[in-house]
Amino acid sequence: MTPCILITGGAGYIGSHTAVTLMEAGHRVVIIDNLCNSSPRVLDRLRRLCGNSFEFVQADVRDGAALDAIFTQHPVNSVIHFAGLKAVGESMAQPLRYFDNNVGSTISLLQAMDRADVRRIVFSSSATVYGDPQQVPIPETAPLKATNPYGRTKLICEDMLRDLQCADPRWQVAILRYFNPVGAHPSGLIGEAPSGVPNNLMPYITQVAVGQRDYLSIFGNDYPTPDGTGVRDYIHVMDLARGHLAALDHLANEQQSITVNLGTGYGVSVKQLVDTFSRVAGRPIAHRHVARRSGDVAACYADTSLARTILGWQAEHDIARMCEDAWRWQSINPTGYAS
Ligand code: NAD
Ligand code: WQD
Numbered sequence: 001m002t003p004c005i006l007i008t009g010g011a012g013y014i015g016s017h018t019a020v021t022l023m024e025a026g027h028r029v030v031i032i033d034n035l036c037n038s039s040p041r042v043l044d045r046l047r048r049l050c051g052n053s054f055e056f057v058q059a060d061v062r063d064g065a066a067l068d069a070i071f072t073q074h075p076v077n078s079v080i081h082f083a084g085l086k087a088v089g090e091s092m093a094q095p096l097r098y099f100d101n102n103v104g105s106t107i108s109l110l111q112a113m114d115r116a117d118v119r120r121i122v123f124s125s126s127a128t129v130y131g132d133p134q135q136v137p138i139p140e141t142a143p144l145k146a147t148n149p150y151g152r153t154k155l156i157c158e159d160m161l162r163d164l165q166c167a168d169p170r171w172q173v174a175i176l177r178y179f180n181p182v183g184a185h186p187s188g189l190i191g192e193a194p195s196g197v198p199n200n201l202m203p204y205i206t207q208v209a210v211g212q213r214d215y216l217s218i219f220g221n222d223y224p225t226p227d228g229t230g231v232r233d234y235i236h237v238m239d240l241a242r243g244h245l246a247a248l249d250h251l252a253n254e255q256q257s258i259t260v261n262l263g264t265g266y267g268v269s270v271k272q273l274v275d276t277f278s279r280v281a282g283r284p285i286a287h288r289h290v291a292r293r294s295g296d297v298a299a300c301y302a303d304t305s306l307a308r309t310i311l312g313w314q315a316e317h318d319i320a321r322m323c324e325d326a327w328r329w330q331s332i333n334p335t336g337y338a339s
Contacts, residue, residue, distance in 0.1 A: 001075045004028035005248070008061050008109060009083030010054075011038035013192045014124065014181055014237060016046060018080060020190070021241035023050040030074050032067070033083065034060040037195065039337035045189045061105035064112055071116035078120040078248055081109055084153070087199050088128070088295065091150035102153035106160060120172040122247050123161055125154050127179045127233070127263070127300055136267065137303035140177070140259050147295060158259075165257050172255055174247035179233035179263030179302050181240050183322040184329035191329030192237075193336030201270060202234070202322075205277050206330035208285050216285055218270050220292035225299055229270035233263035233301035236317035236325070246313040263302030264315040273319065280323040281331075 005022055009015045010031030016038075019029050031043075031054060043056055055074065059066035061083045070076065084102045085091070091098040106123075113119060130138050131145035146152040161173045182202040184191030197213075198204045207213045221228040243262045250258060268276075274285050307313050317325075333339040 002028050003075050003077040004030055006070060006074070006076045006079045007031050008079065008081045008105070009033055009124075011035060011040070011042045011056075012082055014178070014240060015080075015082040016042050016190045017185055017237045018082070018241040018244045019046060019054060020049050020185060021238065021245055023053050025245055029054040030057065030070060030076065031055070032057045032059055032061060032070060034058060037085070039193065041337040042190060045337075049185070049187060049189055062101070062108045064108050067109065067112035068115065071112060071118065076116070076118050078122070078251070079109065079113060079118065080122040080124075080244055080248075081106065082124045084124065086150065088148050088150050089199065091153070092148055095149035098149045098153050099156075102150075103156050103160075106157045110160070110164065119168070119170045120248075120251050121161070122174045122176060122244055122251070123157060125158055125175050125177045126151070127177055127261070127302065129155050129158065129177060130300070132297045133300055136299050137265060137301050138261065139303040140261055140306055171257070172251040173257040174251055175259040176243060176247060177259070177261045177302075178240060179235050179261070179300070181237045182234045183236040183238065183317065183325040185238065186325055186328070188328040188332040191326065191333065191336075193333070201232075201273065202326050205274060205285055206326050208287075209277065209281050209283060209327065210330050210334045212334065214286065216274065216287040217290045218274070218287050219290060219296060221289045223292075223298040225269055227269050227271045230296055231267040231269050231299035231301065233266065234268055234273065234319060234322055235263050235315050236322045238325075239264075239315040239317055243307065243311065243313050246311040250311055258310060260307045260311060261302040261304060262307060263304055265302055265304040267299055267301040268319055273323070276319050277323040277327070280320055281327045
């Protein structure tokens with residue numbers, strides 16, 4: 001039987017785009033998702049894009065028996081672990097829920113993989129593990145420091161994966177630290193569909209553009225950045241998806257574990273992103289300057305040299321393309337998957 005890749009959280013934003021990229025590259029895919037932060041309609045969209053070349057299991061990754069059944073029924077040879085909760089503010093209000101879900105699902109997954117003799121995993125980490133960075137661009141060797149429970153769950157999972165590699169060299173682990181994923185598949189069929197008020201900048205901008213929100217609040221205009229607004233490393237979700245393919249290829253070919261930043265290496269300010277979006281979408285984005293958001297850092301962007309050297313991967317899409325694709329998705333689907 002042709003081997004396949006298990007994607008946890010594959011109905012979510014990054015997981016769905018990665019599923020498409022893997023299937024387009026000829027891989028068979030099994031998705032496990034409990035749909036706690038995604039819509040079953042994603043699956044119809046995936047079928048429209050890729051046909052029936054994937055299986056979907058609605059289950060919680062903390063359910064070891066459900067994982068065992070997947071490993072028994074499918075010839076899984078690697079896993080990409082996206083499943084997790086990701087809202088920083090929510091993690092501060094509900095830390096136990098975050099530790100239970102994010103750390104609990106990772107432990108359950110690693111145990112099931114061990115039972116099934118599958119020890120190749122790509123893990124979704126985040127630039128949040130760098131805390132308030134001492135230098136930009138940030139290399140992978142920078143000090144790690146979580147500043148909120150969400151970030152701590154990512155650090156704990158990273159540590160767990162490092163301990164596992166030390167204990168048993170058969171484990172092949174790629175820890176990918178994403179910067180700020182934005183944009184959507186060029187078809188406009190899948191994209192980012194946050195429930196409730198978006199926490200992140202790009203979905204807020206697209207919802208203002210489509211008339212769902214009155215204006216964007218720009219958090220802080222007195223940062224030590226060129227225009228005073230926060231600077232981030234926005235990366236197109238399709239570039240990010242391709243980074244997972246490169247990481248899997250690396251693990252299969254080199255059998256060596258890695259920890260790599262996935263970003264563009266370029267910092268873009270809130271103001272620059274808003275201006276570019278307005279130009280691309282051909283409409284102004286109403287905004288107001290408000291106080292800084294607590295916990296935000298002034299600037300955060302990646303040193304991407306390791307990804308280039310060891311994965312042979314680099315981001316290709318620029319900010320205008322990120323805005324164009326995010327806007328296509330939002331304008332075709334004004335209320336996300338409910339449209
Ligand atoms: P998302 O919420 O869109 O996708 C996560 C998916 O996991 C959802 O479909 C959700 O239903 C599912 N899920 C959550 N807990 C589960 C569980 N216990 N069992 C089964 N399914 C479960 O989020 P995303 O933006 O696609 O993020 C994917 C991963 O990347 C997450 O681990 C996130 O922490 C990480 N990450 C995201 C960003 C970002 O800005 N989007 C940045 C850095 C890292
Ligand atoms: C980007 C910039 C805001 C919203 C978060 C998580 C991080 C990672 C990615 C998962 C900042 C400004 C935002 C708004 C604004 N996720 N902003 N008005 O904070 O870099 O990172 O998402 O791992 O862990 O912390 O992303 O999109 O929230 O903010 O002015 O309504 O936009 O202040 O400068 P952030 P973001």
